Amino acid sequence: MALLEIQNLTIDIPTSGGLLHAVRGVSLSLERGKTLAIVGESGSGKSLSSLALMDLLPRRAVRRADALRFNGVDLMCATERQKQDLRGNRMAMIFQEPMTSLNPAFTIGDQLCEVLLRHRKVSRTEARDRAVMLLEKAGITSAGTRLGQYPHQLSGGLRQRVMISMALMCEPDLIIADEPTTALDVTIQAQILRVLRDLQSEFGMAMILITHDLGVVARIADDVGVMYAGRLVETGPAAKVFTTPGHPYTRGLMDCIPTPGRTKPGERLGAIPGQVPNLVEELRGCAFRERCGQSRSACGESFPDLWLADDHRVACLSGQSAENAA
Amino acid sequence: MSETVLELSGVCKTYPISQGMFRPKATLTAVNGVSLKVERGEVFALVGESGSGKSTIARMLLGLTPPSAGEILISGVPIAKTNRRKVARRIQPVFQDPYSSLNPRKTIADLIALPLVVHKIGDHAERQSRISHMLDVVGLPKRLIDATPDQLSGGQRQRVAIARALVMRPEVLICDEPTSALDVSVQAQILNLLLDLKNEFGLTYFFISHNLAVIEHIADRVAVMYLGRVVEERRRAGLFEDACHPYTQALLESVLTPDPSLGLPENGLGGSFPNPISPPSGCAFHPRCARAESRCKVDSPPPREIADGFASCLLLNR
Numbered sequence: 342m343a344l345l346e347i348q349n350l351t352i353d354i355p356t357s358g359g360l361l362h363a364v365r366g367v368s369l370s371l372e373r374g375k376t377l378a379i380v381g382e383s384g385s386g387k388s389l390s391s392l393a394l395m396d397l398l399p400r401r402a403v404r405r406a407d408a409l410r411f412n413g414v415d416l417m418c419a420t421e422r423q424k425q426d427l428r429g430n431r432m433a434m435i436f437q438e439p440m441t442s443l444n445p446a447f448t449i450g451d452q453l454c455e456v457l458l459r460h461r462k463v464s465r466t467e468a469r470d471r472a473v474m475l476l477e478k479a480g481i482t483s484a485g486t487r488l489g490q491y492p493h494q495l496s497g498g499l500r501q502r503v504m505i506s507m508a509l510m511c512e513p514d515l516i517i518a519d520e521p522t523t524a525l526d527v528t529i530q531a532q533i534l535r536v537l538r539d540l541q542s543e544f545g546m547a548m549i550l551i552t553h554d555l556g557v558v559a560r561i562a563d564d565v566g567v568m569y570a571g572r573l574v575e576t577g578p579a580a581k582v583f584t585t586p587g588h589p590y591t592r593g594l595m596d597c598i599p600t601p602g603r604t605k606p607g608e609r610l611g612a613i614p615g616q617v618p619n620l621v622e623e624l625r626g627c628a629f630r631e632r633c634g635q636s637r638s639a640c641g642e643s644f645p646d647l648w649l650a651d652d653h654r655v656a657c658l659s660g661q662s663a664e665n666a667a
Numbered sequence: 668m669s670e671t672v673l674e675l676s677g678v679c680k681t682y683p684i685s686q687g688m689f690r691p692k693a694t695l696t697a698v699n700g701v702s703l704k705v706e707r708g709e710v711f712a713l714v715g716e717s718g719s720g721k722s723t724i725a726r727m728l729l730g731l732t733p734p735s736a737g738e739i740l741i742s743g744v745p746i747a748k749t750n751r752r753k754v755a756r757r758i759q760p761v762f763q764d765p766y767s768s769l770n771p772r773k774t775i776a777d778l779i780a781l782p783l784v785v786h787k788i789g790d791h792a793e794r795q796s797r798i799s800h801m802l803d804v805v806g807l808p809k810r811l812i813d814a815t816p817d818q819l820s821g822g823q824r825q826r827v828a829i830a831r832a833l834v835m836r837p838e839v840l841i842c843d844e845p846t847s848a849l850d851v852s853v854q855a856q857i858l859n860l861l862l863d864l865k866n867e868f869g870l871t872y873f874f875i876s877h878n879l880a881v882i883e884h885i886a887d888r889v890a891v892m893y894l895g896r897v898v899e900e901r902r903r904a905g906l907f908e909d910a911c912h913p914y915t916q917a918l919l920e921s922v923l924t925p926d927p928s929l930g931l932p933e934n935g936l937g938g939s940f941p942n943p944i945s946p947p948s949g950c951a952f953h954p955r956c957a958r959a960e961s962r963c964k965v966d967s968p969p970p971r972e973i974a975d976g977f978a979s980c981l982l983l984n985r
Contacts (some may be wrong), residue, residue: 601907
């Protein structure tokens, strides 16, 4: 059984302009120990989808799903008590900006131990020992003295290592990392990703990595989901999605990034014309069709879903016709 | 044939840092003896980690803060002796975050016209025609002329920022991380626009970024900064194919290209950026350098000429 199963998740947010359909039917599943990367641009609904799992959505937002199961627990009808037992314990989150997600008024030792003391029957000493052990695993030297420090005394890279250690305090089954390295320097980025990946394989956790950086995705993910306008438009193993991207949006994204060997310095980069559609209105058909070079009249009628290979799925009609012709 | 537009010679910038009420102030050296020349029509890129002094240099070039030592010359004339407005006519900035660099209460027309108003250029009719010309140039539809920034997307806002910078017909644009806050597809549009504008108006760019893929795409010459010093300055091809300084090499190794067949790189840099208030002795990079020798802790490396630039590393002598 998959660790996490999402079927047809939708999130609507009432705004002054009307109902915003932020997530419009996302289905995915994640096995234990695997890393799934969700890529997409701002507003594509990738962060909201993950917040929906933790039930941390803004209060006005309305979450619906045919199924939302984590570790056998149905999250849609879980009580607040059950959800509190899951959050930080069985599933943990790492946010983008460690300065705003750490409490500036408490030492990192207090904040690390709190997680374990809240969820387990352990003594302060045991919690402290585990905090030191995890900080050391996350590559922090002299971890014992760091416990007495406040977040402002640490650099951005160190803070993110503290965040990772905090997420691991209860040995969760699932880690949701929302842009964990976006605020960091390139030199630190690779180190943090390495720490995440090593700890993940050591503790056998599954990870959902949310990012807009295709470089990060390519290097760390097992599976990739590409989101556009609240929907998954392409999912599959990272190797397949990157070598044979099926959806025009995925291809467009890849042409946008300057890549040595593929793009020529000083020449124009590929660009996706137009803008993301307004999600307030009811959208019919493929949301990408107005920016797509291959759109046809049929694209306006229905949102397509199909399997390219058994595990590589692309939601595009033109991919379908290519498949039929072959 | 080539003409130097901007020149920094031995520029330093130090800031006094309060250590607490009764302790003496410490000195933070943000920029430490930087000399470089930017030729007309080229894209000169500055790259480095946060805290390396990139943005301090940008602020000094814009005349927003004076250097503590050394001189900045615009076409051979020291910036300190030039009227601030004259500097602004020739050098204009494009900042990182178009959400905070545009006044949310002003319309797009007001924002673009502000430099013209400040410099008392043209009457109302001429300003209007310049504004609509600028909207054309940066690819914004005319209907946005009375919109406010909150009605615009991030890419459109950055286009407004570029239009505002160009309305004075400057020679040099200082672009401080102009695409870092944008999505990749919008980043591509803005980079394309910047390259088009450069050819159309014969602009010179002083381009600051920490994204090496962007720099490799757009730059002609690149200077790598570490802790307030330029450790390597090369032409683009030379730097990206055959970097000399260990720090540049580590930076290049850290870049994550979208290639799933490659794993995570090991740059060997370690996590800790040194404290800029008490920088390491000798070569400032030695505590993180995998190839450091004992003399690196003592001797400060002089810049050493290479075919297409220079690098400052003691190990280059062998």
